[in-house]
Amino acid sequence: MNLFLKIWRQRNAKAPGKFVTYEVKDVTGDMSFLEMLDALNEELLRNGEDPVAFEHDCREGICGSCGFLINGVAHGGRKATTVCQLAMRFFEDGDVLTLEPWRARAFPLIRDLIVDRSAFDRIIQAGGYISVPTGSAPEANAILVPKDISDLAFDAAACIGCGACVAACPNAAAMLFTSAKVTQLNSLPQGQPQRDHRTVSMVVAMETEKFGSCTNHGECEAVCPKEIPMEFIGQMNKDLAQAILHGEREAAHTVPFDEFPEGE
Amino acid sequence: MLDPLIPSGPIEQKWDKARFEMKLVNPANRRKHSVIIVGAGLAGAAAAASLGQQGYQVHCFSLHDSPRRAHSIAAQGGINAAKNYRNDGDSIFRLFYDTVKGGDFRSREANVFRLAQLSVNIIDQCVAQGVPFAREYGGLLDTRSFGGVQVQRTFYARGQTGQQLLLGAYQALEEQVAAGTVTMHTRREMLDLVVVDGKARGIITRNMVTGAIAAQAADVVVLATGGYSNVFFLSTNAMASNTTAIWRAHRRGALFANPCFTQIHPTCIPVSSEHQSKLTLMSESLRNDGRVWVPVKPADTRPPHEIPENERDYYLERRYPSFGNLVPRDVASRAAKEVCDQGRGVGPSGQGVYLDFADAISRLGRDVVAEKYGNLFDIYERITGEDAYTVPMRIYPAPHYTMGGLWVDYHLMTTIPGLFAAGEANFSDHGANRLGASALMQGLADGYFVLPATVPNYIASTTFERVTESDPAFTAAKKEVAASIQAMLSIKGKRTPDSIHKKLGRLMWDYCGMSRSAEGLEKALAGIPEFREEFTTDLLLVGTGEELNQSLEKAARVYDFLELAELMCIDALDRNESCGGHFREESQTPDGEALRNDEQYSYVAAWEWRGAGEAPVLHKEPLTFEHVHLTQRSYK
Amino acid sequence: MSSTKPLDRATKVRSRKITRGKIPTNPALALWHTTIGKKIVMAVTGAVLVLFVIAHMLGNLKIFLGPEQINAYSRFLRDVGQPELERGQLLWIVRIVLLICAILHIVAAYQLTRISHAARPASYAHRKNVETTLAARLMRWGGVLLAIFIVFHILHFTLGAVGFNPGQFQDLAVYQNVVAGFRVWPISLFYIVAMGALCLHLDHGVWSMTQTLGWATTENTKSLRTISRVLAIVVFLGFIAVPISVMAGWVR
Ligand SMILES: Cc1cc2nc3c(=O)[nH]c(=O)nc-3n(C[C@H](O)[C@H](O)[C@H](O)COP(=O)(O)OP(=O)(O)OC[C@H]3O[C@@H](n4cnc5c(N)ncnc54)[C@H](O)[C@@H]3O)c2cc1C
Ligand code: HEM
Numbered sequence A: 001m002n003l004f005l006k007i008w009r010q011r012n013a014k015a016p017g018k019f020v021t022y023e024v025k026d027v028t029g030d031m032s033f034l035e036m037l038d039a040l041n042e043e044l045l046r047n048g049e050d051p052v053a054f055e056h057d058c059r060e061g062i063c064g065s066c067g068f069l070i071n072g073v074a075h076g077g078r079k080a081t082t083v084c085q086l087a088m089r090f091f092e093d094g095d096v097l098t099l100e101p102w103r104a105r106a107f108p109l110i111r112d113l114i115v116d117r118s119a120f121d122r123i124i125q126a127g128g129y130i131s132v133p134t135g136s137a138p139e140a141n142a143i144l145v146p147k148d149i150s151d152l153a154f155d156a157a158a159c160i161g162c163g164a165c166v167a168a169c170p171n172a173a174a175m176l177f178t179s180a181k182v183t184q185l186n187s188l189p190q191g192q193p194q195r196d197h198r199t200v201s202m203v204v205a206m207e208t209e210k211f212g213s214c215t216n217h218g219e220c221e222a223v224c225p226k227e228i229p230m231e232f233i234g235q236m237n238k239d240l241a242q243a244i245l246h247g248e249r250e251a252a253h254t255v256p257f258d259e260f261p262e263g264e
Numbered sequence B: 001m002l003d004p005l006i007p008s009g010p011i012e013q014k015w016d017k018a019r020f021e022m023k024l025v026n027p028a029n030r031r032k033h034s035v036i037i038v039g040a041g042l043a044g045a046a047a048a049a050s051l052g053q054q055g056y057q058v059h060c061f062s063l064h065d066s067p068r069r070a071h072s073i074a075a076q077g078g079i080n081a082a083k084n085y086r087n088d089g090d091s092i093f094r095l096f097y098d099t100v101k102g103g104d105f106r107s108r109e110a111n112v113f114r115l116a117q118l119s120v121n122i123i124d125q126c127v128a129q130g131v132p133f134a135r136e137y138g139g140l141l142d143t144r145s146f147g148g149v150q151v152q153r154t155f156y157a158r159g160q161t162g163q164q165l166l167l168g169a170y171q172a173l174e175e176q177v178a179a180g181t182v183t184m185h186t187r188r189e190m191l192d193l194v195v196v197d198g199k200a201r202g203i204i205t206r207n208m209v210t211g212a213i214a215a216q217a218a219d220v221v222v223l224a225t226g227g228y229s230n231v232f233f234l235s236t237n238a239m240a241s242n243t244t245a246i247w248r249a250h251r252r253g254a255l256f257a258n259p260c261f262t263q264i265h266p267t268c269i270p271v272s273s274e275h276q277s278k279l280t281l282m283s284e285s286l287r288n289d290g291r292v293w294v295p296v297k298p299a300d301t302r303p304p305h306e307i308p309e310n311e312r313d314y315y316l317e318r319r320y321p322s323f324g325n326l327v328p329r330d331v332a333s334r335a336a337k338e339v340c341d342q343g344r345g346v347g348p349s350g351q352g353v354y355l356d357f358a359d360a361i362s363r364l365g366r367d368v369v370a371e372k373y374g375n376l377f378d379i380y381e382r383i384t385g386e387d388a389y390t391v392p393m394r395i396y397p398a399p400h401y402t403m404g405g406l407w408v409d410y411h412l413m414t415t416i417p418g419l420f421a422a423g424e425a426n427f428s429d430h431g432a433n434r435l436g437a438s439a440l441m442q443g444l445a446d447g448y449f450v451l452p453a454t455v456p457n458y459i460a461s462t463t464f465e466r467v468t469e470s471d472p473a474f475t476a477a478k479k480e481v482a483a484s485i486q487a488m489l490s491i492k493g494k495r496t497p498d499s500i501h502k503k504l505g506r507l508m509w510d511y512c513g514m515s516r517s518a519e520g521l522e523k524a525l526a527g528i529p530e531f532r533e534e535f536t537t538d539l540l541l542v543g544t545g546e547e548l549n550q551s552l553e554k555a556a557r558v559y560d561f562l563e564l565a566e567l568m569c570i571d572a573l574d575r576n577e578s579c580g581g582h583f584r585e586e587s588q589t590p591d592g593e594a595l596r597n598d599e600q601y602s603y604v605a606a607w608e609w610r611g612a613g614e615a616p617v618l619h620k621e622p623l624t625f626e627h628v629h630l631t632q633r634s635y636k
Numbered sequence C: 001m002s003s004t005k006p007l008d009r010a011t012k013v014r015s016r017k018i019t020r021g022k023i024p025t026n027p028a029l030a031l032w033h034t035t036i037g038k039k040i041v042m043a044v045t046g047a048v049l050v051l052f053v054i055a056h057m058l059g060n061l062k063i064f065l066g067p068e069q070i071n072a073y074s075r076f077l078r079d080v081g082q083p084e085l086e087r088g089q090l091l092w093i094v095r096i097v098l099l100i101c102a103i104l105h106i107v108a109a110y111q112l113t114r115i116s117h118a119a120r121p122a123s124y125a126h127r128k129n130v131e132t133t134l135a136a137r138l139m140r141w142g143g144v145l146l147a148i149f150i151v152f153h154i155l156h157f158t159l160g161a162v163g164f165n166p167g168q169f170q171d172l173a174v175y176q177n178v179v180a181g182f183r184v185w186p187i188s189l190f191y192i193v194a195m196g197a198l199c200l201h202l203d204h205g206v207w208s209m210t211q212t213l214g215w216a217t218t219e220n221t222k223s224l225r226t227i228s229r230v231l232a233i234v235v236f237l238g239f240i241a242v243p244i245s246v247m248a249g250w251v252r
């Protein structure tokens, strides 16, 4: 089949960007979406043009590297699927597909379809951990975790940090991502001692990183490739209120440094 | 002869003894010492976090945009530990024994024993970090059996164990970043190692966004940059997995051990088109219930359900009646290749065998099968469009793991003082074949426990001259790196990096893959220099080095693969025996099984770089086995 | 290559941990300090407003019981609380609470909206909604319309300052005022449109409130959304029944 791709091209954060349309010929159903882009890039390279920059690594839906909007939907709109897991079988001859990068102030564009998601790392830095200096852990089975709690923690821990939730949210909020980590750690017995500090810090970090504020649109949940439920957002809100009632007032947040100054 | 510096004494006490003999660094002085860690996968992140906690000034580099993307994230099956929670006869000694034997007697006993000892602490550490391992209803940790061993010692977190372990290490690392002990340098690719006065003192990196070439000096450099299966172009590894960091260290003097020891995993989804960019692993656990078969007749194109029972060849069950479909990875892979070479392979390419669940479904019912393997069947369907409940799966072996890597001593130090290697990047613990669920264990043992003891020991026992990034060695190395990038950009030929990589991969797969012969290896050794020539004269790149340029990044990695490939073939040719993942056609029993040659090859082959175009020099580290008796493996 | 710098930027600039010491000690202020806290304030004040609106709607329906009933009800609202409180005092307390809620609700809405707008400076050329509803997307504009409505409505029925001929508006004669007020069809129309906005606001708002406060779960979300919708529709119908009946001449 032949497809038309309308792809956002932008050399760097400062350069102006625009959509450029490419035709990709002889796409077969067993190719993956990213293999189709590989084919386009080989073609572009042979014609002396800049290949389309897009992020990817594992190509099996677990590393969270890939992601852009296909026809307006983050990761392309198939349930529980990342861009790299899309097969071309799902598309039809003559389809016109628009490929647009995640857009959020907290995710500055780097090139074409690649954005900088390091804000997520800084949210984790603010409190997305349980402090266990290496060697100080108790015997593993000394900590009993009821199976349902353990399963809940796993559901939350499944987040791959792809950023689709932010991209799809009309408010560019990072609530789903943050709530997933908060829920994982706050539900486990190991996470209790730092519970309040974690919650307040991570919530404040979202704000300092310039993410938006949630109005419960639910777009995030709909596009999340790991099906993280919105329920966790409510859970995090509750945890925040509790933390504040408990008197937690400290928010540690690492100042983002300007990683990609222009002109370098 | 290489000295691995194994402590004397009984094997159970070696690690304790070594730790006691290690020199310590006063807490107040730690801040004055800097450690570079390249790689933030399981091994790198664990080491960076742990050394940061101790108070060293750590600089951690990753070519990814976040440590959480490292390839360790993709590991599915689980992680071994000798906890013996099941009371089923497991012990540190048994894990040690299984690993040495599984590695076909080509690993170092002392290292493996330490690994088995530390496995226990790893689980404690990870649980405390909040890693959501599978649990029983009573709240205790669950385990399962994995990779053909008789005990249930594999801890797992659904099918995403690597992800959960990596996130644990990543979070510990980010905590240290916030605490200011670790500086995280993401999207920086290490392109050279800087050696000053014989000691590793820093690295040269390229900022993958701006192209800036920068130097970083330190007292110690640790490489934890993962494996090099991507030399085959198609593998189960992530796209960015590469050999660049360890290869360039090798060029600077670090010996490369057992480069030809690669593991080909038997259960991957077969290649479906020439556009294929990577292969997807289907968990090994599928072989517990699936039956492997091919048609008896070659070139039988009938759909599977039309092939009657008596025209099917359940070749693993036939050849290995006692282990059947559960033979180890290397045996299963080779057997699949044989039947496909006989023209009996299935699927459009003829490179595939059936993994059939029909019996399991009729025996256990569809629901039970779905509960056990549902997510794998889903992955399979997503990729192939086929429903494995009704049509047998098609699988084929694929490159998966590299046991070879930089040679390291008991302290994980390479032959360059101050340069350490950890995780899949070193050659250490798996011998000629890695058992399932052991790589995660090794990466974390190295990162959480070994390096945090041995790196300080090195620091405490070394006097460091002041070295800064403006030293001539750094300036020169930076110039070299910049020049090599410029050189690639100015070739302006017609071959894209991918097209050369694909050709190399094909060649390596054919001649240095699942089965190797002197003749084939000679062919490969003749072919590789031609590809290199093609690369240096006809490479096609566009854009500049001063921007994000993914084909430029790719090209540099491909060139290193082109050099590494040659060493792999040289090593494979040199080792005229079959062991583990390395099968030499010349060395087999009359009925086609691998035949080890302990008399001549019971050593680690560590190769020294002698310059481009020069033959590498072989150094041997003899292997002795005091606790595990050398036996030929048999799965009949 | 020219751009070899002595040191990478990031190697020089250490990440620094800052403590935002600004978080106020007072729990309410601390809550207000965070975005999620503001959102919780919106939910709580929203809930108060919802309760008021329901009560108000029920009160309005007394109009169908005739002038005496509703006018008596209006007087009752002022008398209630006696003898412990002066006449009208309780009403004022309620009025003040409502006013504070409305102000907090609006200020929070405004501030959070600003934050969200700033969070996506470059908008998508093409983005498709998958899950969100029209009601959810109209919360902000609908809210603005409601604010305008409330101001107008107080000037209208409470103060008689707009929409009446001079001398037409009589204090405490709710029945007569309403009938006279809704005879002016553009005003009735405006009321109906505003009630439409209220309906949409509640359709998303009531469910949203449960989600914000962490009561919604994956399992109960469907039911909560239904409850929210039913409530919104009941409130809508309950309110518009009055202007429609007046215009149709059923209530005169
Ligand atoms: C599909 C799959 C499934 C697996 N399942 C299992 C399993 O169930 N159990 C098990 O035990 N093992 C499993 N393995 C093996 C195991 O996952 C790996 O061996 C292990 O994770 C390697 O960890 P690592 O830390 O050494 O390297 P990696 O995780 O590969 O990390 C490498 C790091 O180095 C960085 N890096 C690389 N090169 C450079 C450079 N030049 N400059 C800067 N940074 C660089 C990368 O950014 C990354 O951070 C599996 C492997 C695969 C492919
Ligand atoms: C007066 C002007 C008003 C404005 C500007 C306004 C604006 C908003 C906005 C922007 C939201 C956020 C949307 C969301 O979170 O989903 C909201 C939520 C809400 N509003 Fe209003 N609103 C107004 C009046 C009202 C009134 C009169 C009521 C009650 C009848 C009300 C009840 C609610 C409720 C219950 C919520 C949900 C809160 C939450 O999700 O946590 N609002 N409002």
Ligand code: HEM
Residues within 6 Å of the ligand: C053, C056, C060, C074, C077, C095, C150, C153, C154, C157, C158, C174, C178, C191, C198, C239, C240, C242, C243
């Ligand atoms: C068709 C619908 C409505 C009718 C007929 C109506 C009618 C009235 C009347 C007659 C009064 C004066 C009561 C008195 O002075 O005793 C009043 C007051 C008021 N109404 Fe409404 N109303 C309607 C809708 C609404 C809505 C939707 C809101 C809020 C969102 C609202 C908020 C108020 C307020 C705040 C007052 C002032 C109460 C006071 O302080 O005395 N009304 N309404």
Ligand code: SF4
Residues within 6 Å of the ligand: A158, A159, A160, A161, A162, A163, A164, A165, A166, A176, A177, A180, A220, A223, A224, A225, A226, A227, A228
């Ligand atoms: S919550 Fe879902 S969409 Fe958001 S980052 Fe995690 S996996 Fe991606």
Ligand code: F3S
Residues within 6 Å of the ligand: A168, A169, A170, A171, A172, A173, A174, A175, A176, A213, A214, A215, A216, A217, A218, A219, A220, A221, A230, A233
């Ligand atoms: S889409 Fe956005 S508004 Fe909230 S529920 Fe999800 S973060």
Ligand code: FES
Residues within 6 Å of the ligand: A055, A056, A057, A058, A059, A060, A061, A062, A063, A064, A065, A066, A067, A082, A083, A084, A085
């Ligand atoms: S490339 Fe890893 S999730 Fe898509």
